[in-house]
Amino acid sequence: MQTLSSSVHDTxxxxxxxxxxxxxMKGTADFPQCGFSAAVCNVLxxxxxxxxxxxxxxxxxxxxxxxxYSNWPTIxxxxxxxxxxxxxxxxxxxxxxxxxxxxxxxx
Numbered sequence: 001m002q003t004l005s006s007s008v009h010d011t012x013x014x015x016x017x018x019x020x021x022x023x024x025m026k027g028t029a030d031f032p033q034c035g036f037s038a039a040v041c042n043v044l045x046x047x048x049x050x051x052x053x054x055x056x057x058x059x060x061x062x063x064x065x066x067x068x069y070s071n072w073p074t075i076x077x078x079x080x081x082x083x084x085x086x087x088x089x090x091x092x093x094x095x096x097x098x099x100x101x102x103x104x105x106x107x
Contacts, residue, residue, distance in 0.1 A: 016079045023037075025053055039091075040088055080107055
């Protein structure tokens with residue numbers, strides 16, 4: 001396993017801590033480049049949540065770094081108020097159960 005370089009870790013840490021909602025995704029909110037990333041964007045847009053999108057396809061270091069940072073193997077990854085929430089399946093389940101709306105209402 002690769003170790004996360006401190007500069008990539010610091011960049012990710014800064015993004016997670018300085019934005020209320022961050023989605024590490026393939027592509028951008030305007031142009032998602034995978035179905036899972038598009039699905040999470042659609043959920044957030046449906047809930048009218050403003051979020052920072054980070055395109056992991058722009059950098060291999062970022063793409064691997066976010067997986068190491070969260071210890072989660074897949075992308076997209078959603079963070080709310082510095083807390084890792086989950087990937088596409090978890091976000092869709094939380095959305096369908098109403099749990100995601102509650103999370104945003106609380107935060």
